[in-house]
Amino acid sequence: MAAGLPHPLTYSVIIDEKLGLGLPPHVYYMWMAMIILLTCALMLRGRLQLVPGGMQNVFETAIGGLEDFTVANLGEEGRRVFPFLCSMFIFILVMNYIGLIPGCDAATANVNTNAAMALCVFLYYNYIGIKKWGFGYIKHFMGPMPALAPLMLVLETVSHIARPLSLTLRLFGNIRGEEIVLVLLFVLAPVLGTLPMYFLFILGKTIQAFIFFMLTMIYLKGSLEHAH
């Protein structure tokens, strides 16, 4: 817990005492999300079928839909950056949902996890832009008019640096707020109070993961398309 209301009891504290590593809770819950995703992926890879059934069907529908959405927004180039976008979305979604399990805390309710992911996004879309445009990528920072270019250079730099910060703070604020509300309602009215909130928070957590995905897509669009 960074600050604010401490979680009453998390499994990670118990695991940490057993292992004696002295790591903060969000690291354990991130590992948990990674284990869940890797297990799902390996299980699916083992029995891929031409006619999908069960879990393969669910994943194919969700990922196919997201790919269509990305290609509709980014064009055919979207297929090249789609693996990054989609793994980001699924990873954040699983980490968010883990926060809903009693005794677990969302890894995204800690600034450090989100800052790491937002920095990855920042470096990735700039890398894609530089790879595509070479030195001409600087035109993306210049704005439409040559006379205003020095001013626009500073303005764009400020707004580009603000992007990872706002990604971090948005995800952290929403998920942390939801965790605090859950703890507070659990203190007030143990099961009765928290159960209705679960429906709201499943929606909220899905939307937050989707916002991260959509903003990453918009930033990638900005670095892929021609500058003005």
Added chain:
Amino acid sequence: MLFSNQGKPSGAMEILSTAGTIGLQLVTATFVGLAMGYFLDEWLGTSPWLLIVFLLLGIVAGFRDVFLEARRIQRRSEGDHGAESGPRGSDPK
């Protein structure tokens, strides 16, 4: 519910997430401008001029972000209704 039409993110999901993004850019851009001004001042020893200039630039950058975001939403909603109501406005871009 949210991935209704053949797994595609539904319109409601897109609108909700767009609404969730507006506003925070304004705050973060202001703070980034403030921090840049503060550290440039410490480095160059020109207190407090660069702080003021970069704070203003940060506020302008934040407003510009919100403006561009609003224009993006407007263009998308025009794209949705464009078929029935014909071209509206004369945005050159």
